[in-house]
Amino acid sequence: xxxxxxxxxxxxxxxxxxxxxxxxxKKRSSRLDYLRKAIWKKGAIGGLYAPGVKVDLExxxxxxxxxxxxxxxxxxxxxxxxKMIAHILDNKTIFITDNAQLVGYTGSLPHTIAxxxxxxxxxxxxVYNDPTAIPDPAEKSQQIIRDVNNYWIGKSDLDKxxxxxxxxxxxxxxxGSIGWGVPIxxxxxxxxxxxYIMTGKRAYQAIIDELNQKIDEADEQTHAPGATTxxxxxxxxxxxxxxxxxxxxxxxxxxxxxxxxxRIIAEHFEEDSNRREELLRVAESCEQVPAYPPRxxxxxxxxxxxxxxxxxxxxxxxxxxxxxxxxxxxxxDKDVNxxxxxxxxxAIDLVGEFLIRAAEVCQFxxxxxxxxxxxxxxxxxxxxxxxxxxxxxxxxxxxxALMQAARLVRVANPTxxxxxxxxxxxxxxxxxxxxxxxxxxxxxxxxxxxxxANSMHWYGHPIEEARLWCNQACLSPCPPTKHGFQPxxxxxATANCAKIIExxxxxxxxxxxxxxVGAETGDVTSFTxxxxxxxxxxxxxxxxxxxxxxxxxxxxxxxxxxxxxxxLSAISERSIESGMDTLTPSLERGxxxxxxxxxxxxxxxxxxxxxxxxxDKKYTMAELKNALEKNWxxxxxxxxxxxxxxxxxxxxxxxxxxxMVRCLKTAAKFSKELKCPSGNNWPILPENVSGNIHxxxxxxxxxxxxxxxxxxYDGGISPGPGLDKKGPTAVLKSCGKIxxxxxxxxxxxxxxxxxxxLAGEKGYQLWRAYMRTWADLELDHIQFNVVDDSxxxxxxxxxxxxxxxxxxxxGYSAHFVDISRKTQDNIIQRTVQGL
Amino acid sequence: MTTCKDCKRxxxxxxxxxxxxxxxxxxxxxxxxxxxxxxxxxxxxxxCSSFQKK
Amino acid sequence: xxxxxxxxNAPLESFRYLYNARIDASISIRQCTNCEEWLAVDELxxxxxxxxxxxxxxxxxxxxxxxxxxx
Ligand code: SF4
Ligand SMILES: [Zn+2]
Numbered sequence: 028x029x030x031x032x033x034x035x036x037x038x039x040x041x042x043x044x045x046x047x048x049x050x051x052x053k054k055r056s057s058r059l060d061y062l063r064k065a066i067w068k069k070g071a072i073g074g075l076y077a078p079g080v081k082v083d084l085e086x087x088x089x090x091x092x093x094x095x096x097x098x099x100x101x102x103x104x105x106x107x108x109x110k111m112i113a114h115i116l117d118n119k120t121i122f123i124t125d126n127a128q129l130v131g132y133t134g135s136l137p138h139t140i141a142x143x144x145x146x147x148x149x150x151x152x153x154v155y156n157d158p159t160a161i162p163d164p165a166e167k168s169q170q171i172i173r174d175v176n177n178y179w180i181g182k183s184d185l186d187k188x189x190x191x192x193x194x195x196x197x198x199x200x201x202x203g204s205i206g207w208g209v210p211i212x213x214x215x216x217x218x219x220x221x222x223y224i225m226t227g228k229r230a231y232q233a234i235i236d237e238l239n240q241k242i243d244e245a246d247e248q249t250h251a252p253g254a255t256t257x258x259x260x261x262x263x264x265x266x267x268x269x270x271x272x273x274x275x276x277x278x279x280x281x282x283x284x285x286x287x288x289x290r291i292i293a294e295h296f297e298e299d300s301n302r303r304e305e306l307l308r309v310a311e312s313c314e315q316v317p318a319y320p321p322r323x324x325x326x327x328x329x330x331x332x333x334x335x336x337x338x339x340x341x342x343x344x345x346x347x348x349x350x351x352x353x354x355x356x357x358x359x360d361k362d363v364n365x366x367x368x369x370x371x372x373x374a375i376d377l378v379g380e381f382l383i384r385a386a387e388v389c390q391f392x393x394x395x396x397x398x399x400x401x402x403x404x405x406x407x408x409x410x411x412x413x414x415x416x417x418x419x420x421x422x423x424x425x426x427x428a429l430m431q432a433a434r435l436v437r438v439a440n441p442t443x444x445x446x447x448x449x450x451x452x453x454x455x456x457x458x459x460x461x462x463x464x465x466x467x468x469x470x471x472x473x474x475x476x477x478x479x480a481n482s483m484h485w486y487g488h489p490i491e492e493a494r495l496w497c498n499q500a501c502l503s504p505c506p507p508t509k510h511g512f513q514p515x516x517x518x519x520a521t522a523n524c525a526k527i528i529e530x531x532x533x534x535x536x537x538x539x540x541x542x543x544v545g546a547e548t549g550d551v552t553s554f555t556x557x558x559x560x561x562x563x564x565x566x567x568x569x570x571x572x573x574x575x576x577x578x579x580x581x582x583x584x585x586x587x588x589x590x591x592x593x594x595l596s597a598i599s600e601r602s603i604e605s606g607m608d609t610l611t612p613s614l615e616r617g618x619x620x621x622x623x624x625x626x627x628x629x630x631x632x633x634x635x636x637x638x639x640x641x642x643d644k645k646y647t648m649a650e651l652k653n654a655l656e657k658n659w660x661x662x663x664x665x666x667x668x669x670x671x672x673x674x675x676x677x678x679x680x681x682x683x684x685x686x687m688v689r690c691l692k693t694a695a696k697f698s699k700e701l702k703c704p705s706g707n708n709w710p711i712l713p714e715n716v717s718g719n720i721h722x723x724x725x726x727x728x729x730x731x732x733x734x735x736x737x738x739x740y741d742g743g744i745s746p747g748p749g750l751d752k753k754g755p756t757a758v759l760k761s762c763g764k765i766x767x768x769x770x771x772x773x774x775x776x777x778x779x780x781x782x783x784x785l786a787g788e789k790g791y792q793l794w795r796a797y798m799r800t801w802a803d804l805e806l807d808h809i810q811f812n813v814v815d816d817s818x819x820x821x822x823x824x825x826x827x828x829x830x831x832x833x834x835x836x837x838g839y840s841a842h843f844v845d846i847s848r849k850t851q852d853n854i855i856q857r858t859v860q861g862l
Numbered sequence: 863m864t865t866c867k868d869c870k871r872x873x874x875x876x877x878x879x880x881x882x883x884x885x886x887x888x889x890x891x892x893x894x895x896x897x898x899x900x901x902x903x904x905x906x907x908x909x910c911s912s913f914q915k916k
Numbered sequence: 917x918x919x920x921x922x923x924x925n926a927p928l929e930s931f932r933y934l935y936n937a938r939i940d941a942s943i944s945i946r947q948c949t950n951c952e953e954w955l956a957v958d959e960l961x962x963x964x965x966x967x968x969x970x971x972x973x974x975x976x977x978x979x980x981x982x983x984x985x986x987x
Binding site for chain 3: 658660661663664667670671723731732733734735736737738747748749750751752779781816820821822823824825826849852853855856857858859860861
Binding site: 079135137 | 873883885887888890891892893894895896897898899900
């Protein structure tokens with residue numbers, strides 16, 4: 028919209044028209060407005076990065092330079108790798124944006140996407156073949172990329188890993204039909220030991236001091252008289268500790284570089300005295316953190332940003348496990364309420380900027396991930412609310428400030444997951460509601476008592492640790508504690524579950540990728556009853572899960588030696604204590620899960636087959652098989668029968684709901700047979716990110732009436748779009764038949780509500796009543812889209828005008844105009860539930 | 863030879879004036895910022911297009 | 917089936933199937949192999965109902981109360 032048009036209209040006018048984005052623009056401070064508009068949008072659209080956004084060639088060159096220099100050094104790999112990290116941090120270009128009070132970015136310049144060339148040659152090839160993101164002049168850039176790529180062939184993490192995988196499993200995984208992602212320890216979702224590093228008790232310098240002591244003691248031990256089998260292990264520990272130290276020292280140095288830059292700007296360039304003061308504050312804060320614990324809210328945020336920047340220099344992070352209100356809340360309280368050296372407005376500016384600093388982060392990701400995560404770089408679902416170690420309400424003023432700031436800056440990433448529990452105050456619930464009503468699509472709401480019990484049930488996390496959970500990715504809780512945190516969740520333990528039912532029909536042969544991927548469960552037309560059919564389903568389920576889990580287990584077992592994480596280890600109490608890399612499975616309790624994409628198609632398909640083929644005998648199995656092979660072409664009447672005349676999940680119909688529960692319990696039982704390298708279970712977690720679109724052309728026709736090409740259901744345990752016809756309570760009741768503690772890890776539920784209905788106090792009360800039913804039924808998750816059809820169709824027609832409309836896709840939010848037409852239509856066709 | 867040391871953008875380190883930061887203001891289509899990268903005082907400035915005489 | 921945009925006449929199956937956003941509706945989006953336009957197709961009747969332009973909604977409003985609300 029033209030600037031003048033915004034200026035002419037009042038906040039109230041925009042709010043009445045529910046044009047929340049313009050209202051936000053008018054309401055936020057000029058600093059936040061500047062910083063919000065300064066973000067280069069990095070999320071890929073249709074798999075491509077936006078114009079002007081370029082791959083950063085500085086880091087790959089620096090890393091390759093250092094790797095070459097170290098090639099013949101006697102250092103063990105962990106130390107070489109730590110030195111590469113340090114070299115990057117010491118030499119990268121850094122920048123400070125006008126008006127910014129927080130600094131630190133993964134790339135070298137604001138419009139760049141960080142590229143880690145040491146992850147896998149396949150990724151490096153993608154960089155080379157991505158003409159839109161290669162910086163100008165292209166020819167020179169391509170020459171640099173070629174040189175970098177040539178060096179890392181055979182040396183990158185995945186290149187080193189591939190020869191040690193089971194080749195048959197690998198082939199099936201790489202076919203792209205059943206899994207997602209690659210099993211490497213520097214690409215996925217890293218939880219962190221926040222209880223060690225974020226509680227103000229210590230920061231880098233204190234850890235370095237402890238490491239020095241450890242190294243000295245160990246060194247003494249190795250030189251003491253006598254030698255045992257333990258002695259050689261001590262050398263390994265010393266190497267690990269040395270590597271950790273190298274990364275921490277580099278972290279302190281890079282912060283000092285920012286401090287220096289801030290002082291140079293203040294002293295030599297800046298003319299505005301207020302800004303000069305701000306820059307000196309930035310300098311002071313970068314001299315304090317990460318070396319020493321933060322003293323103020325600004326330093327606390329700055330500390331967090333530095334930790335994230337380093338973690339994202341060491342690895343490609345697809346998620347952002349965080350609990351900002353819990354760890355930064357005490358500083359907010361100190362600055363705003365006790366010392367009063369920050370006004371609420373100044374604090375909101377900092378909080379909003381903290382969200383913006385996270386929103387701008389981007390690392391070059393493979394195409395499948397870019398297509399899967401339309402419009403964003405990763406699923407950064409920050410955890411807020413919840414309880415403390417003792418079970419007391421942990422919501423604080425920062426919980427509220429985060430939600431208020433989110434409504435002002437309206438970024439699609441990060442989003443929030445709110446841990447609801449019965450003692451959450453009404454004023455906090457109103458803030459959540461306000462975010463939802465203003466169409467952000469977040470926070471999603473999590474049932475804290477259920478999820479704490481769930482963590483204890485599946486992994487045996489002690490209650491005091493389970494209560495501290497934060498999302499490791501979109502939905503899965505993980506305690507940020509010494510033995511509780513999982514240092515890496517590899518994304519490839521993500522099963523495209525619609526293939527389970529598809530393979531029952533095809534005997535495990537995948538017609539889309541033309542290979543035998545599933546189990547050979549025999550000719551489906553020879554099955555004489557539903558039990559036989561279900562048995563084949565169980566076998567296919569077990570087969571798919573096993574292929575994915577085997578690869579992750581193998582990679583996790585080898586990771587501490589082949590692909591260590593010295594920085595992540597340096598901020599992990601267990602590694603400081605033991606001298607072992609934090610990826611070492613024996614140091615961890617275990618918190619693995621299989622993400623179950625495209626799950627509900629199984630349920631609706633099984634119900635349709637049971638009813639129409641085995642019970643009503645309206646169609647033979649041969650007729651069904653034939654129709655599916657033809658992608659239902661020429662069988663439209665029959666297809667409609669399978670959609671409309673078979674029970675569908677989400678309508679409180681026991682016929683199909685019982686099948687859902689049976690499938691989940693079957694999977695849950697098998698989850699306990701599968702074991703992660705830490706010896707713990709592999710429960711399933713139904714959710715979709717946007718796999719429902721990614722897999723549209725990979726999953727063939729299914730007995731629920733879906734065709735190859737159609738988007739799959741939007742995921743988790745959400746009913747198919749438009750198929751939940753009995754109203755919102757029926758949906759909740761169906762979902763309530765699942766035991767959200769013992770039947771799986773977590774269950775995503777998307778619901779769409781009408782903004783008109785949610786208006787005013789009446790709207791809030793309607794929603795509260797609905798949420799009480801949700802809580803009573805003990806569902807672990809729910810999230811909402813509160814945008815009407817007309818706004819979304821208008822946004823399709825006139826995307827320029829609706830740039831800022833946000834929608835909840837599946838496990839994340841995105842700007843509506845950044846997602847594909849198919850995804851847009853899929854969201855619009857979701858049922859709008861009347862409360 | 864003209865080196866970084868002769869350049870307006872060069873800011874030497876206090877404890878080691880042979881090294882320093884090259885600081886430059888950039889205005890891109892979305893934001894304005896100052897960037898900094900480490901350089902040696904003795905680096906050849908002849909081929910540097912951003913060189914500005916002190 | 918006849919393409920309303922270019923007149924291309926061919927069996928329904930030969931129009932490239934793209935997707936159906938409402939599995940319970942007998943409407944699909946297909947692409948004419950001749951003019952490449954996106955078309956809404958009534959799968960039961962085998963006829964093109966409209967050309968798909970931006971913001972066009974061949975399935976009508978979404979289910980639930982949005983669908984009931986007057987325009
Ligand atoms: S602009 Fe060029 S010459 Fe000047 S300090 Fe930077 S690198 Fe050296
Ligand atoms: Zn045509």
